[in-house]
Amino acid sequence: MTSFIINDKEISLNLRDGKATLKTIRENLHLQGSKEGCGEGDCGACMVLLGENIGESTLRYKAINSCLLPTGELSGKHVVTIEGLNQKRLSLIQETFATEFAAQCGFCTPGFIIAFTGFLMTTTDLDKEEAIQSVSGNICRCTGYVSIKRALFAILKKLNSSDFKKTKPGSAARVKLLIDENILPSYFKEIHKKIKGMQPAGIPILSSHKIIAGGGTDIAIQKRDILENQDIYFISERKDLREIFLNEGKCYIGGAVTFEELRTSKIMEKIYPQGKNVFQLIASLPIRNRATVAGNIINASPIGDMTVFFLAMDAILSFSDGINKREIPLREFYKGYKTMDKKDNEILEWIIINVPDKNTFLHFEKVSKRKYLDIASVNTGICITVKKHIIEKVGISAGGVGPTPLYLSKTCEYLTGKKIEESIIKDALKIANEEISPISDVRGTEKYKRLLLRNLLLSHFIELSPKTINQNILSL
Ligand SMILES: Cc1cc2nc3c(=O)[nH]c(=O)nc-3n(C[C@H](O)[C@H](O)[C@H](O)COP(=O)(O)OP(=O)(O)OC[C@H]3O[C@@H](n4cnc5c(N)ncnc54)[C@H](O)[C@@H]3O)c2cc1C
Ligand code: FES
Ligand code: FES
Numbered sequence: 001m002t003s004f005i006i007n008d009k010e011i012s013l014n015l016r017d018g019k020a021t022l023k024t025i026r027e028n029l030h031l032q033g034s035k036e037g038c039g040e041g042d043c044g045a046c047m048v049l050l051g052e053n054i055g056e057s058t059l060r061y062k063a064i065n066s067c068l069l070p071t072g073e074l075s076g077k078h079v080v081t082i083e084g085l086n087q088k089r090l091s092l093i094q095e096t097f098a099t100e101f102a103a104q105c106g107f108c109t110p111g112f113i114i115a116f117t118g119f120l121m122t123t124t125d126l127d128k129e130e131a132i133q134s135v136s137g138n139i140c141r142c143t144g145y146v147s148i149k150r151a152l153f154a155i156l157k158k159l160n161s162s163d164f165k166k167t168k169p170g171s172a173a174r175v176k177l178l179i180d181e182n183i184l185p186s187y188f189k190e191i192h193k194k195i196k197g198m199q200p201a202g203i204p205i206l207s208s209h210k211i212i213a214g215g216g217t218d219i220a221i222q223k224r225d226i227l228e229n230q231d232i233y234f235i236s237e238r239k240d241l242r243e244i245f246l247n248e249g250k251c252y253i254g255g256a257v258t259f260e261e262l263r264t265s266k267i268m269e270k271i272y273p274q275g276k277n278v279f280q281l282i283a284s285l286p287i288r289n290r291a292t293v294a295g296n297i298i299n300a301s302p303i304g305d306m307t308v309f310f311l312a313m314d315a316i317l318s319f320s321d322g323i324n325k326r327e328i329p330l331r332e333f334y335k336g337y338k339t340m341d342k343k344d345n346e347i348l349e350w351i352i353i354n355v356p357d358k359n360t361f362l363h364f365e366k367v368s369k370r371k372y373l374d375i376a377s378v379n380t381g382i383c384i385t386v387k388k389h390i391i392e393k394v395g396i397s398a399g400g401v402g403p404t405p406l407y408l409s410k411t412c413e414y415l416t417g418k419k420i421e422e423s424i425i426k427d428a429l430k431i432a433n434e435e436i437s438p439i440s441d442v443r444g445t446e447k448y449k450r451l452l453l454r455n456l457l458l459s460h461f462i463e464l465s466p467k468t469i470n471q472n473i474l475s476l
Helices: 021-028 092-099 110-120 128-135 147-160 172-180 186-198 224-229 258-262 266-271 275-281 291-299 305-312 411-414 422-435 448-464 471-476
Strands: 002-006 009-012 047-056 058-065 078-080 211-213 232-234 244-247 251-252 316-320 326-327 334-337 347-354 362-370 377-388 390-398
Touching: 002 186, 009 110, 047 110, 047 186, 058 078, 058 110, 058 186, 078 186, 092 110, 092 147, 092 251, 110 128, 110 147, 128 147, 172 186, 211 224, 244 266, 251 266, 258 275, 258 291, 266 275, 275 362, 291 305, 291 347, 305 362, 305 377, 305 390, 362 448, 377 448, 390 411, 390 422, 390 448, 422 448
Parallel strands: 002 078, 211 232
Antiparallel strands: 002 009, 047 058, 047 078, 244 251, 251 347, 316 326, 316 347, 362 377, 377 390
């Protein structure tokens, strides 16, 4: 039995845990404002808000693609569909979309309204770029983007003259302000208390017949039938694994930490300040709200962005099967295409990295067919420690150029102890070219991927040492 709040009503349903929330909403709850477009997390027509209590006073909402969200994840949470935002009159967002001609068809508009409402519930400021990013997972097939942007900016302008910035995201004060500004219906005031009164989901029990689900953003597409028919171990219920913390010079990232939690983490900002912008190139906000770093590693895609980033950092993976624990370096984890050193019942609990010192430089590059919401053709990361112009230590990773994400160990070995200069970098590029084995596919020919990786590796060094490495080296 799954008990949760849908809009203003508390309900309990006896459904399979793996049934997609979109189907539950439309088929069982007869709320048809959320639409099925792609069914694969790409269009945003199915978007809902998922709210949960975090601590004593915070009610945190996230915009989520309900087509990829298993119903079992709703336990003890608040689900908001477009019907749950409707009031007797249009809300401020709905009205502005109408007056700015941003509402065109009924298929995608609900998703945009949901996504932007979620932004106003979670943002600390009213930044225009972040506002655009908040609808990055919503597609408008009639190309109404200019009018949509106009509507978003008009709402930001109106809220800029309110007390918005004085209220904390997830606080009762923020909810009250959004009710007063005619953005949320008044029942939202009661939700925090109502969730408190509900039975929280218990700590899941690991067993060999259960399938492990992180955010479900891969598994709900690749193994939909299995997910619908098997018992599920929800990683999100492991509250102990939702943390990022530092201990003795190392950073621990929990197996339940999402891409967006990593992107916005203060600890990560210190480790990799560019990450806040760079990680926006990964998927869309609603996907990043669910996708976990651990799921990216276990999915074992040769182009997993987080995997490639953490591979360069020479991350250590810490597993547990409930009784035994073990650690293994990420660079030794993959054995072949989608095969890895892992038992079915092992949970990836922690991803552990060394905190870089002041001489260490981190950089990540990704090229995909389109800039946002696309998987990489080729990606690469570097973590390099340079002292007095000499490379003391270096880790370089490459995705999309082999059957697994690759750690370029021969290239790293060659570079260690060398000075950063053009002749050395050129030799390193030759070694890297011998370490990879790309194949021609829809993302590019073998030749193109070799050239792409070469240029991306070069861009690591140009970023690191622009005075030493001349851009012209590209043409050599
Ligand atoms: C629209 C869209 C865009 C995307 N864009 C990108 C992109 O730009 N870059 C990118 O790299 N990926 C992208 N992805 C892929 C996906 O979001 C990532 O691979 C994500 O990290 C998967 O994490 P998850 O938590 O959703 O994994 P899930 O789908 O839950 O699980 C994936 C696999 O990992 C296992 N698993 C999950 N967590 C654990 C754990 N803690 N311990 C043991 N096993 C576990 C599951 O059993 C499953 O086999 C995209 C996906 C979609 C749908
Ligand atoms: S239906 Fe397209 S994202 Fe869910
Ligand atoms: S609003 Fe639906 S296609 Fe543009």
